[in-house]
Amino acid sequence: MTETPGHCDREGTHCRIAPDGVLLCDVQPTELGVRRAMQGLMGHLGGACDDDAWRARVEIAVTESLNNIVEHAFADGGMPMARRLIRIRCDTARDVIRIEIEDNGCPLPGGKLPAGLAADLDVPVEDLPEGGFGWVLIRSLANTICYCRTSGWNQLKMVFEEHPTAPNQ
Amino acid sequence: MSLTSSITDETQVVTVNADRIDAALAIRFKDDMRTETEDGPSRVILDLSAVDFVDSSGLGAIVAAMKQLGSGRSLDLAGLSPTVEKVFRLTRMDSVFDLYPSLDDALAGIAD
Secondary structure (H helix, E strand, O other): OOOOOOOOEEEEEEEEEEOOOOOEEEEEOOHHHHHHHHHHHHHHHHHHHHOOHHHHHHHHHHOOOOOOHHHHHOOOOOOHHOOOOOOEEEEEEOOOEEEEEEEEEOOOOHHHHOOOOOOOOOOOOOOOHHHHHHHHHHHHOOOOOEEEEEOOEEEEEEEEEOOOOOOOO | OOEEEEEEEEEEEEOOOEEEEEEOHHHHHHHHHHHOOOOOOEEEEEOOOOEEEHHHHHHHHHHHHHHHHOOOOEEEEEEEOOOHHHHHOOHHHHHHEEEEEEEEHHHOOOOO
């Protein structure tokens, strides 16, 4: 395999580009593993699209999705680290980026996507939230999001169009 | 230490020496901010010029850093990259902090 910006193989996180141009990443289920996977993904996207704002939307939403898996899907600690698996598939076309993330952790609560409601910020400083932003960001940034649970795997599919019509992106 | 700090007159400038404040750095950042701002001027400017990316963990740590200052002290943010600014805007945290395009603007009091 030739070295490309999207190829990395470091400490449990591996990215490679399939013959059809799709980027495949196996992510070490740790915070540093997420950081390395995002370096691989963004290196790949840097060569595939030149719109900084488009790439930023993907970077924020995918980082939050992976953080959620590391912090929540594998939160109970019951599964040995070596059996915890996270995989990313990134398919780029001319004006759309499709991301699929699979993990074998716990399902999302209730088996469905969280609402991702913005927190009330009209509160005293000491009561301001320090978390709960992840799904707000994901829902704001992806054009479509789809979640399903199949045979012990979570599958999250997100689509990012280059020219979104939603006003807040 | 992920931070360096200087104090001029009534303002402390804390500079982040990392390109990402993500989940892998957030706890250390919060602890380092506590150490740097344990006492000092009432106005603290956090210079984010070197930071390309902040995730929700990093955002939470910046909120925590403001809360740690206590009443009567403020945390202003300077030099946000377009990506970092987007995270603040989408979570509406841009309404909680005073944001400045650059450290010079923050020192001069020119708002974003």
